[in-house]
Amino acid sequence: MRVIGAITAILTAAALTACGTAERDSVADKESxxxxxxxxxxxxxxKRPDGTYEGFDVxxxxxxxxxxxxxxxxxxxxxxxxSVREEALADGTVDLIVATYSITxxxxxxxxxxxxxxxxxQDTFVRADDDSIRDVRDLAGxxxxxxxxxxxxxxxxxxxxxxxxxxxxxxxxxxxxxx
Amino acid sequence: MTMTPxxxxxxxxxxxPAPSARRTAEPQRPRGGRLRAxxxxxxxxxxxxxxxxxxxxxxxxxxxxxxxLTVAIGNARDSxxxxxxxxxxxxxxxxxxxxxxxxxxxxxxxxxxxxxDHDLGIGHDESLRLYERRRAEADAAAVQAxxxxxxxxxxxxxxxxxxxxxxxxxRLVGRAMELDRQAAHPPGELPKQVVDxxxxxxxxxxxxxxxxxxNITLDTGAQVRQxxxxxxxxxxxxxTWVAVTGLVALLFLVATQLYLTRTFRRVLNPPLVLxxxxxxxxxAAGAGLLTAQAGHMRKAKEDGFDSILQLSRARAISHSAFxxxxxxxxxxxxxxxxEQTYLDKSLSVIQPDLGDAPVNLENYHAGLEEKLGxxxxxxxxxxxxxxxxxxxxxxxxxxxxxxLQKTLQAYLVVQRNDARMRELASSGDRAAAVDLRMGxxxxxxxxxxxxxxxLAALTAVHQDAFDEAIRDADGGLRGWNAVPAGGAAAIALxxxxxxxxxxxxxx
Numbered sequence: 001m002r003v004i005g006a007i008t009a010i011l012t013a014a015a016l017t018a019c020g021t022a023e024r025d026s027v028a029d030k031e032s033x034x035x036x037x038x039x040x041x042x043x044x045x046x047k048r049p050d051g052t053y054e055g056f057d058v059x060x061x062x063x064x065x066x067x068x069x070x071x072x073x074x075x076x077x078x079x080x081x082x083s084v085r086e087e088a089l090a091d092g093t094v095d096l097i098v099a100t101y102s103i104t105x106x107x108x109x110x111x112x113x114x115x116x117x118x119x120x121x122q123d124t125f126v127r128a129d130d131d132s133i134r135d136v137r138d139l140a141g142x143x144x145x146x147x148x149x150x151x152x153x154x155x156x157x158x159x160x161x162x163x164x165x166x167x168x169x170x171x172x173x174x175x176x177x178x179x
Numbered sequence: 180m181t182m183t184p185x186x187x188x189x190x191x192x193x194x195x196p197a198p199s200a201r202r203t204a205e206p207q208r209p210r211g212g213r214l215r216a217x218x219x220x221x222x223x224x225x226x227x228x229x230x231x232x233x234x235x236x237x238x239x240x241x242x243x244x245x246x247x248l249t250v251a252i253g254n255a256r257d258s259x260x261x262x263x264x265x266x267x268x269x270x271x272x273x274x275x276x277x278x279x280x281x282x283x284x285x286x287x288x289x290x291x292x293x294x295x296d297h298d299l300g301i302g303h304d305e306s307l308r309l310y311e312r313r314r315a316e317a318d319a320a321a322v323q324a325x326x327x328x329x330x331x332x333x334x335x336x337x338x339x340x341x342x343x344x345x346x347x348x349x350r351l352v353g354r355a356m357e358l359d360r361q362a363a364h365p366p367g368e369l370p371k372q373v374v375d376x377x378x379x380x381x382x383x384x385x386x387x388x389x390x391x392x393x394n395i396t397l398d399t400g401a402q403v404r405q406x407x408x409x410x411x412x413x414x415x416x417x418x419t420w421v422a423v424t425g426l427v428a429l430l431f432l433v434a435t436q437l438y439l440t441r442t443f444r445r446v447l448n449p450p451l452v453l454x455x456x457x458x459x460x461x462x463a464a465g466a467g468l469l470t471a472q473a474g475h476m477r478k479a480k481e482d483g484f485d486s487i488l489q490l491s492r493a494r495a496i497s498h499s500a501f502x503x504x505x506x507x508x509x510x511x512x513x514x515x516x517x518e519q520t521y522l523d524k525s526l527s528v529i530q531p532d533l534g535d536a537p538v539n540l541e542n543y544h545a546g547l548e549e550k551l552g553x554x555x556x557x558x559x560x561x562x563x564x565x566x567x568x569x570x571x572x573x574x575x576x577x578x579x580x581x582x583l584q585k586t587l588q589a590y591l592v593v594q595r596n597d598a599r600m601r602e603l604a605s606s607g608d609r610a611a612a613v614d615l616r617m618g619x620x621x622x623x624x625x626x627x628x629x630x631x632x633x634l635a636a637l638t639a640v641h642q643d644a645f646d647e648a649i650r651d652a653d654g655g656l657r658g659w660n661a662v663p664a665g666g667a668a669a670i671a672l673x674x675x676x677x678x679x680x681x682x683x684x685x686x
Contacts, residue, residue: 105530105564119390137515158537159519 027095033070035061036080036094040173045099053077060117061098081171083149086110102151122152125175139164145175226442227685230678233435237674240428241458245667247424248465251417252659255472258410259656262403262476263649267484269323270399274488276320276341277392278495279313284384285502286310287352291377292509293617294364300617300624317345327399334398337391344388351380367508367613374510381506400488407480411473418469425462432458432674443681450677454670461666468655475652483645486570490638493528493566494631500524501593501627504600504616508609518601529590530564544598551591556583570637582637589630596623 037057039047045055065075080088080097088094089111103113126133139162146153146166156162222228286306297303328334355376362370432455439448500521507517522540531546550562557580561571574580604612618624
């Protein structure tokens with residue numbers, strides 16, 4: 001029952017790309033880094049109107065890069081949604097992802113997790129004026145947001161067997177805007 | 180002995196025309212003149228001078244070989260010490276902290292579940308005895324962790340917080356036990372105030388203590404891994420340097436040999452031949468030793484240390500999942516939560532590929548039967564993930580594969596008991612479910628014991644591999660206290676013994 005902030009970096013470029021099986025250089029030796037973060041998670045990773053990013057995960061990313069010898073001015077942040085995380089690491093679009101990311105056995109086969117650096121527990125986010133939902137069981141019959149590539153909805157519908165109705169969208173931001 | 184007609188000018192026959200030599204006031208050549216003569220390098224044109232240069236280069240190369248050997252062997256020694264004797268075993272000991280804490284809470288749940296029926300399961304008193312033992316183990320592991328923390332303030336703080344939290348946890352448990360005693364309830368029918376008191380304790384354990392305890396093992400384990408990687412690459416770099424300096428020494432020795440052969444028209448200089456062979460042997464043995472050490476270190480780290488840590492975590496999680504069965508029965512209000520945490524923990528131990536089927540416990544049980552039923556450890560593809568999936572992918576045939584196979588089969592039996600217990604509970608027969616879980620109408624407890632024993636046997640295989648690798652590494656290094664210095668000294672003496680008779684021809 002937890003979303004875990006995790007730093008991930010791909011170990012090999014094999015498997016997901018058709019052509020390359022060569023091992024890629026470790027990101028630990030890079031001069032500059034492209035770091036994947038979320039853009040729509042307030043307090044964790046948010047994209048500001050001017051295009052820069054802020055939040056706890058961004059701070060952690062800057063700290064880690066500093067420890068790897070890469071100063072802030074050689075960092076590029078890139079929005080990496082839950083649905084494309086493994087691909088983005090595999091094809092080198094990003095060097096690392098610093099974001100909420102459940103550490104699962106299946107994902108461990110594709111990416112290397114470092115951490116967790118922060119263990120958050122999963123909660124349900126409901127409208128402020130909706131007082132019919134007191135705990136997870138009250139989600140029965142309600143529409144819940146299923147973000148592509150995220151595991152969270154499974155925990156409610158499959159593992160808990162609460163018969164909520166999933167509504168599929170691409171990002172957590174879209175969950176809030178969903179009608 | 181035939182005197183070889185020296186080519187070039189023998190030393191002394193043509194004194195360098197140093198300006199100071201003309202001064203009659205000074206009977207002996209002053210020091211400055213000698214230096215100047217030396218600097219001018221005319222002595223280089225003399226045979227003894229050239230022999231001297233050869234000898235000095237050979238000796239310097241041998242000294243360099245000795246130096247790099249000493250450094251590389253020192254690195255190997257440090258590495259074996261760290262992973263085999265100091266930090267490695269201590270990190271494994273911190274893994275015990277997680278297990279001990281988690282099992283304390285498991286024992287509490289057993290005591291509360293059986294209530295006044297003190298003989299159910301392993302029994303009220305036995306559970307309390309185990310609780311005390313785990314408490315002592317947790318303390319001992321915390322001491323190890325504190326030692327490992329050394330000068331790391333963050334790690335020290337985490338250890339301190341775990342100990343403080345443990346004090347709070349024990350107070351909460353004390354209250355829950357007290358209420359439980361007063362209520363004297365039948366098995367599985369806990370009054371609300373007991374459940375509420377236990378919730379406070381178990382939440383503290385689950386949300387604060389266990390994650391912190393796990394962080395301690397992660398942090399200290401990361402230190403060991405970093406130390407291992409640095410030292411191992413230092414040993415391998417050292418091996419390259421040994422090979423390079425050894426090769427240079429050999430080249431100089433051969434060049435000296437050739438020079439003497441050409442100059443004195445002799446076929447071979449026996450002491451120099453011996454010195455060359457000895458240098459070759461020292462280089463080869465040194466490089467071989469370092470290769471072997473790097474291999475022992477890798478085996479100790481990957482087949483020993485890593486596997487032991489992983490299996491110790493698998494064991495802790497399995498015990499914790501088993502306790503979630505008790506919690507599922509004792510707290511019906513949270514039964515669905517405990518079923519989910521049970522599933523989560525089971526998935527981290529073994530995750531069979533469920534395809535598109537929903538991830539729930541029924542499908543998990545079915546998936547296990549399907550994937551484990553036909554699986555033979557060490558043969559073919561591994562159709563599951565999780566701790567045992569990693570273990571199965573790296574398993575070596577023989578004793579290790581046998582131990583894994585037994586563990587997997589025992590795990591399957593434990594999960595079958597779980598399925599039966601949940602069937603009873605969800606059909607409304609909670610008393611029967613408690614009886615089954617507590618072993619009154621089943622072998623659930625001894626089956627779990629058998630699984631735990633199989634897992635311990637599998638861990639022991641890795642412990643043996645670790646011990647053997649460390650023993651080999653220690654044994655390999657033991658002889659090398661004196662070998663490099665002794666070998667280098669012998670080679671130096673042989674070189675000097677080889678050129679001395681030739682130099683004597685010029686006296």
